[in-house]
Amino acid sequence: MTKLSVNINKIATLRNSRGGNVPDLLKTAKDIQDFGGEGITIHPRPDERHIRYQDARDLPAVVYTEFNIEGNPIKSFIDLVLEVKPTQVTLVPDAEDAITSNAGWDTIKHRDFLIDVIAEFKASGIRTSIFVDPVAKMVEGAAKTGTDRIELYTEAYASAFAKGDKSGINPYIEAAKMASEAKLGINAGHDLNLKNTAYFKQNIPNLLEVSIGHALIAESLYLGLENVVQMYLQRLK
Numbered sequence: 001m002t003k004l005s006v007n008i009n010k011i012a013t014l015r016n017s018r019g020g021n022v023p024d025l026l027k028t029a030k031d032i033q034d035f036g037g038e039g040i041t042i043h044p045r046p047d048e049r050h051i052r053y054q055d056a057r058d059l060p061a062v063v064y065t066e067f068n069i070e071g072n073p074i075k076s077f078i079d080l081v082l083e084v085k086p087t088q089v090t091l092v093p094d095a096e097d098a099i100t101s102n103a104g105w106d107t108i109k110h111r112d113f114l115i116d117v118i119a120e121f122k123a124s125g126i127r128t129s130i131f132v133d134p135v136a137k138m139v140e141g142a143a144k145t146g147t148d149r150i151e152l153y154t155e156a157y158a159s160a161f162a163k164g165d166k167s168g169i170n171p172y173i174e175a176a177k178m179a180s181e182a183k184l185g186i187n188a189g190h191d192l193n194l195k196n197t198a199y200f201k202q203n204i205p206n207l208l209e210v211s212i213g214h215a216l217i218a219e220s221l222y223l224g225l226e227n228v229v230q231m232y233l234q235r236l237k
């Protein structure tokens, strides 16, 4: 069983673009779960361009499924996660100015740092996951950090799939096998969408969770557009 955790960063992007509270992030999180979503993911970035730290504090009041907070474990992020105590924290090594996450951890270079941070989160009862590329050495390194899970960074798979190249799944199959042997749980995310998610799931049997945001929100716009245009036309008759 693979859980769908919906990343709501883009709802916050839209809200912040106008000030005010439209769309309402908390209501959206509640509705997503009422519609069957099995988790809510947020990725507060240091510049708070979409999710604000206050959103992370407010969301537990409405999140009744799994709450996953992703981010680079700088001090303010660590303090926030320890205060909010989500179900899971996913550590992502992104630079402050990155447009989006663009690489997994070097789990060899940063092993000691990861060991310390992961121990701190686990001592607070928070499940840990670390974002990694599907590279054998990085999965091996992850297993030595004490993390509960890894999140496989799926951008390379998604980009190959979009070009019709299904062999992009192969490194993920190998990485997932290694992770399972090392008793690591497997999550995945980044650029998954309605076209490429089923094939990924079919090939990664132990996939515990996917977090999907950018495409899911864009697809929701496309799939809802006809209905809403028609509703406006009704009001203008």
Ligand SMILES: CC(=O)[C@@H](O)[C@H](O)COP(=O)(O)O
Binding pocket: 007, 009, 010, 042, 043, 045, 070, 092, 099, 100, 101, 131, 189, 190, 191, 213
């Ligand atoms: C960790 C990851 O894969 C990202 O996809 C991220 O959570 C999305 O962040 P943005 O919404 O800021 O692009």
Ligand SMILES: NCC(=O)COP(=O)(O)O
Binding pocket: 007, 041, 070, 151, 188, 189, 190, 191, 192, 211, 212, 213, 214, 215, 216
């Ligand atoms: N961890 C990945 C995530 O939360 C969403 O990534 P994306 O679907 O916005 O690319």
